[in-house]
Amino acid sequence: MPMFRVVTGSTDGIGKAYTEELARRGMKVALISRSKEKLDRVAGEIKEKYKVETKVIVADFAEREDTYSRIKAGLEGLEIGVLVNNVGTSYVYPEYFLDVPDLDKTIDKMVNINIMSVCKMTRLVLPSMLERSKGVILNIASAAGMYPTPLLTLYSATKAFVDYFSRSLHAEYKSKGIIVQSVLPYYVATKMSRIRKPTFSKPSPETYVRAALGTVGLQSQTNGCLPHALIGWVFSLLPTPAAVHLLMKVNKQTRAHYLKKMKEK
Numbered sequence: 001m002p003m004f005r006v007v008t009g010s011t012d013g014i015g016k017a018y019t020e021e022l023a024r025r026g027m028k029v030a031l032i033s034r035s036k037e038k039l040d041r042v043a044g045e046i047k048e049k050y051k052v053e054t055k056v057i058v059a060d061f062a063e064r065e066d067t068y069s070r071i072k073a074g075l076e077g078l079e080i081g082v083l084v085n086n087v088g089t090s091y092v093y094p095e096y097f098l099d100v101p102d103l104d105k106t107i108d109k110m111v112n113i114n115i116m117s118v119c120k121m122t123r124l125v126l127p128s129m130l131e132r133s134k135g136v137i138l139n140i141a142s143a144a145g146m147y148p149t150p151l152l153t154l155y156s157a158t159k160a161f162v163d164y165f166s167r168s169l170h171a172e173y174k175s176k177g178i179i180v181q182s183v184l185p186y187y188v189a190t191k192m193s194r195i196r197k198p199t200f201s202k203p204s205p206e207t208y209v210r211a212a213l214g215t216v217g218l219q220s221q222t223n224g225c226l227p228h229a230l231i232g233w234v235f236s237l238l239p240t241p242a243a244v245h246l247l248m249k250v251n252k253q254t255r256a257h258y259l260k261k262m263k264e265k
């Protein structure tokens with residue numbers, strides 16, 4: 001059976017960087033995202049550049065119906081060595097829970113994409129990893145899941161779920177040859193963060209992923225790269241109420257700035 005690495009949300013940002021980095025190391029990659037056109041373009045580029053086999057599966061993780069049976073069919077006949085649960089969605093801007101635009105839809109979408117996808121994809125690939133006593137599952141949580149993050153409440157809570165799910169699962173299966181890693185990035189320059197220019201503390205997804213892959217097998221919970229580990233260390237010195245107060249203050253400012261800009265438009 002051909003051995004593949006699977007990445008969810010693989011056509012942009014951090015997911016695309018994981019896909020490329022695994023392909024650069026000579027591994028066959030299966031890409032899962034919503035848009036067939038983007039999937040074909042990214043898979044074509046990877047095939048051309050790294051001369052590895054690629055496979056694309058179109059799936060929208062916002063939907064529950066059908067998605068996982070379609071993915072299961074797409075992965076049929078492949079051995080999965082590495083699963084990167086990367087797909088995720090956040091707020092457009094920090095907002096009070098009840099004032100989040102289209103709240104009911106946002107709740108469904110965020111829970112499906114950020115939580116359900118991690119559980120269901122793990123459910124799909126873990127049994128065959130266990131049969132081989134070998135496998136790696138990398139779950140992309142967020143530093144926003146390390147402390148309660150006001151005005152990003154739902155996002156923060158979904159990422160805390162991912163972190164706890166990963167760490168518990170790692171404890172359950174590490175003796176059986178399975179590595180589960182919880183990855184908790186601070187800002188990375190992607191579409192989601194709307195940061196265009198990478199800096200030392202807000203690296204490009206490529207720089208971030210190269211560093212994060214270096215921690216696999218060494219850390220079961222990681223901020224992924226040195227600058228983010230340093231920020232994590234500084235935050236860990238703060239008592240939780242002080243961290244929450246600071247995050248509330250910063251997110252209030254970001255919210256005010258965003259709403260002012262929208263008004264001007």
Ligand SMILES: NC(=O)c1ccc[n+]([C@@H]2O[C@H](COP(=O)([O-])OP(=O)(O)OC[C@H]3O[C@@H](n4cnc5c(N)ncnc54)[C@H](OP(=O)(O)O)[C@@H]3O)[C@@H](O)[C@H]2O)c1
Nearest residue numbers: 009011012013014034060061062088142187188190192193
């Ligand atoms: N960027 C940051 O600063 C940051 C910080 C902490 C944690 N994270 C986490 O890192 C992960 C990746 O974030 P990112 O910044 O790289 O995001 P991004 O640039 O917005 O990329 C998201 C990827 O997911 C795919 N996607 C989005 N919605 C989907 C859906 N419903 N079904 C299937 N695929 C979908 C997108 O492709 P299509 O649109 O083509 O489907 C794209 O390939 C997320 O879990 C995020 O929470 C990011």
